[in-house]
Every structure is written in structure tokens, then in C-alpha cells.
Amino acid sequence: MCAGDRSAMSSVGQPKARGAYGRMGARSHADKTPSESILPTDPPSNDASPSDPERAWSDWMRAAQVGDTESYRELLNAIQPRIRAIVLARIRDAAAAEDVVQNALLSIHRGRATYRPERPFGPWMRAIVRNCVIDHFRERKRRGDREVTLDVEEWADDQSNGEGTEDRLAPELAAALEALPAAQREAVILVQLQGLSVAEAALRVGVSPGALKVRAHRGYRAMRQSLEGTREKGEWRSASPRPTREKSTSRGTG
Amino acid sequence: MTSASDRLISSLVKNLEPVRPLPRLRLAFAIILAVWATLLGVVLWAQESEAGLRWLFSDRIYFGSFAGLVVASIGATCSSLAAGIPGRERLETSGMIVSFVGLLAAAVACLVGMNEMASAASSGPHGIDGMCFRKGALLSLLPGGVILSFLVRGWSAHPLRAAMLALFASGALGTLIVHASCGFIEAEHLLIGHLSVPIALIALGSYPLFVILRRVRR
Numbered sequence: 001m002c003a004g005d006r007s008a009m010s011s012v013g014q015p016k017a018r019g020a021y022g023r024m025g026a027r028s029h030a031d032k033t034p035s036e037s038i039l040p041t042d043p044p045s046n047d048a049s050p051s052d053p054e055r056a057w058s059d060w061m062r063a064a065q066v067g068d069t070e071s072y073r074e075l076l077n078a079i080q081p082r083i084r085a086i087v088l089a090r091i092r093d094a095a096a097a098e099d100v101v102q103n104a105l106l107s108i109h110r111g112r113a114t115y116r117p118e119r120p121f122g123p124w125m126r127a128i129v130r131n132c133v134i135d136h137f138r139e140r141k142r143r144g145d146r147e148v149t150l151d152v153e154e155w156a157d158d159q160s161n162g163e164g165t166e167d168r169l170a171p172e173l174a175a176a177l178e179a180l181p182a183a184q185r186e187a188v189i190l191v192q193l194q195g196l197s198v199a200e201a202a203l204r205v206g207v208s209p210g211a212l213k214v215r216a217h218r219g220y221r222a223m224r225q226s227l228e229g230t231r232e233k234g235e236w237r238s239a240s241p242r243p244t245r246e247k248s249t250s251r252g253t254g
Numbered sequence: 255m256t257s258a259s260d261r262l263i264s265s266l267v268k269n270l271e272p273v274r275p276l277p278r279l280r281l282a283f284a285i286i287l288a289v290w291a292t293l294l295g296v297v298l299w300a301q302e303s304e305a306g307l308r309w310l311f312s313d314r315i316y317f318g319s320f321a322g323l324v325v326a327s328i329g330a331t332c333s334s335l336a337a338g339i340p341g342r343e344r345l346e347t348s349g350m351i352v353s354f355v356g357l358l359a360a361a362v363a364c365l366v367g368m369n370e371m372a373s374a375a376s377s378g379p380h381g382i383d384g385m386c387f388r389k390g391a392l393l394s395l396l397p398g399g400v401i402l403s404f405l406v407r408g409w410s411a412h413p414l415r416a417a418m419l420a421l422f423a424s425g426a427l428g429t430l431i432v433h434a435s436c437g438f439i440e441a442e443h444l445l446i447g448h449l450s451v452p453i454a455l456i457a458l459g460s461y462p463l464f465v466i467l468r469r470v471r472r
Binding site for chain 2: 106126
């Protein structure tokens with residue numbers, strides 16, 4: 001993509017760039033000559049020196065801070081492989097690594113005000129990613145053996161025929177799900193039935209990934225108790241395999 | 255997997271709002287210093303008794319404790335400001351070490367003074383320790399508020415550590431004003447009435463502040 005294309009694309013975010021923080025010294029793109037555009041003149045390329053991509057990322061982030069959505073999209077798409085590489089070097093479980101990548105993207109989004117354009121972008125980004133990886137290991141250690149999940153999750157997947165809707169659940173499971181508090185039910189549905197990642201579900205609900213995991217975990221626990229009660233009373237109506245209580249690693253928690 | 259990340263990126267881009275970058279650390283430090291200096295000026299102007307600063311170069315115990323507190327204040331302030339910015343961990347760690355060394359030096363100076371004056375009877379007014387402690391805690395509110403306003407706009411990788419550092423810095427800054435203005439320089443009083451303020455603030459305020467910072471980070 002040439003500089004001209006990018007300038008054209010960046011005009012999408014122009015109104016925001018002139019918003020509340022326009023007085024912060026970030027002039028809008030229209031005010032700049034091409035040579036002094038805050039966007040990179042050349043996209044990061046493989047033959048560029050190592051500092052060039054980071055300079056481009058820095059410029060994109062500077063534009064994103066004033067509300068340029070296209071620059072922000074470019075930035076997130078550009079740094080995503082680098083973040084994934086950093087995370088995969090430390091976490092071998094691909095699913096857990098993907099969750100950490102998404103947490104890192106969320107953290108970069110939430111902490112974007114802490115980036116100073118005059119400082120290099122790479123160390124700032126790596127610090128956030130590193131902390132997300134550390135958070136992941138801390139949480140995994142904290143939960144550790146306490147994490148108990150049910151085969152009922154796989155059972156729910158089987159029952160849903162890939163559609164992932166609440167209506168297709170077995171009656172016992174649907175009743176247990178229905179009995180949950182709204183917040184827990186929402187978390188369980190988003191993560192287990194709709195197949196969203198924890199970060200995606202958290203973004204949709206508007207809470208942190210940690211809070212969403214807690215909600216979902218409490219939901220699983222409440223459902224397990226409910227299903228065990230139903231089984232003890234001999235009220236199984238479904239011909240599907242009964243859920244059993246087994247220890248296993250939970251999805252998204254490593 | 256990757257499509258999930260792509261969807262997340264689309265959501266983030268969709269939710270993008272302009273943000274004001276945090277001020278430079280130097281500027282934030284200068285603001286805190288200005289607030290502190292103004293408070294010190296007001297306190298010195300308002301008090302009728304003689305300030306402890308007159309002992310600065312004539313009493314080595316007072317000098318040691320004062321210098322230690324100055325070092326602790328500067329280190330803790332830098333460290334707490336850096337705690338809100340990813341990538342500034344080196345400054346955070348070094349500031350933390352400097353602040354603890356400063357406080358330790360101040361405490362050692364007071365302990366040396368207590369050892370030397372063990373036989374002497376205390377001549378301080380009754381309840382002066384508590385009075386200076388309360389004054390120090392009260393004076394720490396304003397610089398603490400400035401530090402906190404910086405931290406809540408930032409992104410703390412370790413909210414508990416950031417909370418402790420912020421409380422330490424604000425306590426040290428507050429008690430430094432008391433240290434400079436209090437005319438009673440007995441070593442035991444300096445240790446109990448002055449140096450205990452940052453420690454007490456950490457002990458009492460870390461968890462509530464940690465909860466606030468963690469909530470803000472989310």
C-alpha cells in the first residue's frame with residue numbers, strides 16, 4: 001500500500017481526529033503535507049531494518065490515539081503476528097496462547113493512552129505482552145488443581161449439532177442453564193455454546209476476561225450441582241450420556 | 255483461532271475513541287514537586303513555631319533522617335509514576351530500591367540517635383507523635399491524589415505494587431513536609447511520628463487502592 005492509499009484510508013477516522021483531543025498537538029492529516037504525515041510513508045517490509053516496522057507502528061499508534069481507525073486497524077493487524085510469536089515462544093498450548101494474544105490486544109487497546117509517541121513502540125508493546133503472559137501463568141497456577149470442568153461441555157457441543165444454540169440442549173442441561181443467574185448464563189452461553197473466546201466474550205459483555213472466566217466457572221459449578229441433583233433424583237429424561245465429574249484442563253484457562 | 259483475533263481487532267477498531275496520551279514522566283514529576291513545594295510553603299508560612307529545617311546542618315541525626323526521606327520520596331515518586339506505564343519497569347524497580355534504601359537510611363539515622371540519647375529523658379510535648387503522624391497523613395493526601403490521578407489513567411502491570419508505591423510516595427512526601435516543619439527533633443519522635451507515616455499508609459491503604467487500580471485496568 002502506498003502512502004497515498006493510506007492517507008486516503010485514514011480519512012475515515014478524520015472526524016474523530018479533530019475531536020476532543022485535537023488540541024493536544026496532533027494535527028489532523030488534512031493539515032499536513034504528505035512529507036510530514038503522521039502516517040508512515042512506507043509500509044513495514046521484510047527488507048527494512050528492524051527499527052522501521054516499529055517506527056511505522058509508532059506512527060500508526062500516534063494516529064490511533066487521535067481516533068484514526070484505519071491506522072489502528074493497520075497497527076493491530078501488523079503487530080498481531082509479532083505478539084503471537086512472543087506468546088507462542090512461552091506458551092505451547094495453542095488455545096491458551098490465542099487467549100493470551102487476545103488479552104494482549106485488549107490490554108494494548110485499554111492502555112493505548114500510556115504510549116508516548118516519542119518513545120519506541122516495541123518495548124512498550126513487549127512489556128504489555130510479557131505481562132499478559134505472566135498473568136496467564138499466575139492465573140493458571142492460582143486455579144491449578146481447583147479447576148474442575150465437566151464432560152457436559154463436550155456433551156453440550158454434541159447436542160448442539162454445531163449450531164451452538166440453547167434450544168438444542170438436552171432438557172436437563174437447558175433447565176440447569178436456565179436456572180443460572182443472568183450474568184453466569186450469559187458467560188456460559190457465549191463461551192461454551194457460541195464458541196467465542198474468553199477475550200471476545202468479555203469484550204461483548206463489557207467486563208474483563210478474568211471476570212468473565214469467573215462468571216463462567218461459577219456457572220459451570222452451579223450447573224454441575226444442578227445436574228448432580230437431577231441425577232440423584234433419577235429424573236434423567238435424555239438418552240444422551242450423563243455428565244460425569246472429571247478433572248481436566250478447562251478451555252481457555254490453560 | 256485467528257479469525258477470533260480478527261473479529262476482536264474489528265471490535266477494537268470499531269470501539270476506538272481518541273485518547274489523550276499520558277504526560278511525560280518528567281512533567282508529572284514536576285507537577286508533583288510543585289504541589290509538594292506549595293504545600294511546604296503554606297505549612298511553613300502558617301506555623302508559628304520554629305521549623306525543624308534550622309537543624310538541618312547542625313544535627314547529624316536530623317540531617318540523616320531528612321536526607322533519607324528526600325531520597326525515599328524521590329525514588330518512590332518516580333517509581334510509582336513509572337508503575338503506570340508499560341515498558342518503564344527498569345525505572346520502577348530502580349526507584350523502588352532507591353526509596354527503600356532512603357527510608358532505611360532515615361530509620362537507621364533515627365535508631366543511631368535513639369541509641370546515643372538512650373539515657374536522656376524525652377522532653378517532647380505529650381501526644382506530639384500522634385499529632386505529627388496525623389499531620390503527615392493529611393499532607394500526603396494532595397500529592398497522593400496527583401499520583402493516583404496519573405496511575406488511574408495508566409496501565410499498571412502490577413496493580414498491588416503500583417498501589418503500594420503510590421502510598422509510599424505520598425506518605426513520604428507528606429511526612430517530609432512535617433519533617434521540615436516540626437521543631438521537635440528527638441530521634442524517637444522522628445521515627446515514630448514521622449517515618450512511620452508511609453509504612454502505615456501502605457499497611458492500611460494498599461488493598462483498597464489495589465482494588466481501585468485493578469478495576470480501572472479492566
